[in-house]
Amino acid sequence: xxxxxxxxxxxxxxQAEFEAAMRRGLETVIARARGMKGWxxxxxxxxxxxxxxMVFWDTxxxxxxxxRGSPLFAEWRAIVGxxxxxxxxxxxxxxxxxxx
Amino acid sequence: xxxxxxxxxxxxxxQAEFEAAMRRGLETVIARARGMKGWxxxxxxxxxxxxxxMVFWDTxxxxxxxxRGSPLFAEWRAIVGxxxxxxxxxxxxxxxxxxx
Numbered sequence: 001x002x003x004x005x006x007x008x009x010x011x012x013x014x015q016a017e018f019e020a021a022m023r024r025g026l027e028t029v030i031a032r033a034r035g036m037k038g039w040x041x042x043x044x045x046x047x048x049x050x051x052x053x054m055v056f057w058d059t060x061x062x063x064x065x066x067x068r069g070s071p072l073f074a075e076w077r078a079i080v081g082x083x084x085x086x087x088x089x090x091x092x093x094x095x096x097x098x099x100x
Numbered sequence: 101x102x103x104x105x106x107x108x109x110x111x112x113x114x115q116a117e118f119e120a121a122m123r124r125g126l127e128t129v130i131a132r133a134r135g136m137k138g139w140x141x142x143x144x145x146x147x148x149x150x151x152x153x154m155v156f157w158d159t160x161x162x163x164x165x166x167x168r169g170s171p172l173f174a175e176w177r178a179i180v181g182x183x184x185x186x187x188x189x190x191x192x193x194x195x196x197x198x199x200x
Contacts (some may be wrong), residue, residue: 005142005152022196022197026197040195040197041195042103042193042194043196045192045193047191052105091145092144092145092146093144094143096119096122096141096143097119097140099126
């Protein structure tokens with residue numbers, strides 16, 4: 001399992017519209033992606049325009065090769081891209097340990 | 101519920117020692133903090149010296165006031181602080197939405 005973390009900054013005052021767009025994009029586009037196991041959207045407390053989108057994938061390739069190389073990527077970016085105040089910073093992570 | 105995300109960079113080649121120290125600090129110090137509900141440690145795929153420590157707290161104050169103002173904070177930093185290659189970047193987040 002791979003965790004994608006997308007660190008997003010949006011324009012001020014657009015939280016409600018962005019959150020609705022994110023939910024729509026996740027439920028109608030990301031939900032159809034191969035190997036997509038689940039997602040969470042987190043809004044910043046200190047930085048009200050900052051969001052962390054976390055998406056769980058079976059493998060790294062499911063995101064970086066299959067999703068980004070599919071028509072779904074353009075569909076997704078058409079929905080959420082207009083809100084981005086700067087290019088998303090995206091990296092992937094592997095779970096090392098968690099509390100029981 | 102509040103999610104603390106600590107974005108950590110360690111010195112190269114110290115992953116195994118750092119991960120053992122993190123686990124010890126989390127299980128022996130963070131586990132005793134008021135309002136601490138759980139944690140995850142994630143290691144970067146693209147950035148092998150990058151870690152995201154995620155800690156779930158009942159309230160923001162449980163982390164920023166009670167934990168940081170308690171003797172536990174110094175205990176924790178004594179265990180994990182020596183590995184940090186730069187000051188941790190810590191912010192807090194609220195869950196907006198998640199997949200069902």
